[in-house]
């Protein structure tokens with residue numbers, strides 16, 4: 001393994017009132033059985049120790065830098081300490097912890113950009129609590145694009161949900177459904193397809209990615225009879241993308257696209273809005289789906305679920321999706337090495 005491949009993965013603590021910390025601690029406890037690569041948690045060490053005690057997990061925590069994490073990981077949970085006010089109150093979000101949650105993401109990204117860590121794996125955040133602390137991004141996806149902007153200009157961040165060969169991308173992400181038709185534009189479709197094609201090649205080892213594009217309206221607009229966007233915006237954008245060498249097919253009716261014999265013909269699906277892309281993955285693989293951000297200079301993955309306040313501190317949350325996110329970050333960095 002080269003120098004960078006020996007670096008640990010950077011795992012962010014996420015919302016302290018949610019299940020993210022529980023799953024990080026559980027996965028550390030199960031790291032040998034699951035054969036997980038070394039990781040370092042960016043977060044509040046005292047809080048993580050308190051949550052481990054609550055869960056009945058006997059975990060020794062060591063504060064350290066990424067450089068020492070790899071050798072310590074065999075015996076202790078490496079934590080890059082982020083100072084601040086964080087209390088162990090499962091299910092009860094406290095806006096006072098938001099600066100620590102945000103600083104943990106910033107520090108993990110900085111360490112990864114500097115090559116001290118290999119990739120970032122984020123635990124879920126509670127966006128409402130962060131907004132009270134001045135966070136101005138819809139989610140990690142857009143925040144990470146800003147943090148990694150080179151020359152001050154962020155690239156287009158693209159959210160992808162993945163499970164096995166099923167990969168779906170929402171063209172529009174966290175926006176009200178009433179705004180979606182106005183945001184479905186030719187330039188956004190062409191740029192999103194370009195980011196998808198490049199990352200599928202570079203980070204997933206798919207030499208010639210074939211991408212299905214869903215229509216916006218029922219039956220992809222039925223030749224314009226049920227909405228004009230499919231014929232007037234999506235179809236011309238796909239023609240442009242194909243002229244640029246991208247193998248994009250569509251617009252295809254979204255309701256039948258996720259019938260397995262259909263989606264299996266493609267390496268990924270570009271959907272027009274959040275639920276069109278996320279429902280298929282969460283329906284077939286809620287327990288194992290992974291959220292990946294494409295278009296960044298670094299690899300970032302996360303579990304496909306949220307903070308699940310009702311399960312925090314109970315030990316009942318499934319660590320499978322978080323484990324899959326760690327494994328996928330590892331595989332993606334090996335792929336591009």
Ligand SMILES: NC(=O)C1=CN([C@@H]2O[C@H](COP(=O)(O)OP(=O)(O)OC[C@H]3O[C@@H](n4cnc5c(N)ncnc54)[C@H](O)[C@@H]3O)[C@@H](O)[C@H]2O)C=CC1
Pocket residue numbers: 019123124125126127128140291302303304305306307308309310311316317318319321
């Ligand atoms: N990457 C991120 O930071 C994400 C953050 N969120 C945030 O999470 C919060 C809650 O969102 P919801 O829509 O309620 O989704 P959720 O994923 O937190 O919960 C949905 C349902 O799934 C269950 N669930 C979730 N994870 C589970 C696990 N690991 N094991 C067993 N059951 C599990 C929950 O108990 C609940 O019944 C919101 O504030 C949202 O913004 C949501 C998705 C991703």
Ligand SMILES: NCC(=O)COP(=O)(O)O
Pocket residue numbers: 138139140141142278291302
């Ligand atoms: N619904 C997916 C989600 O909320 C994840 O968003 P992000 O924090 O990864 O941008």
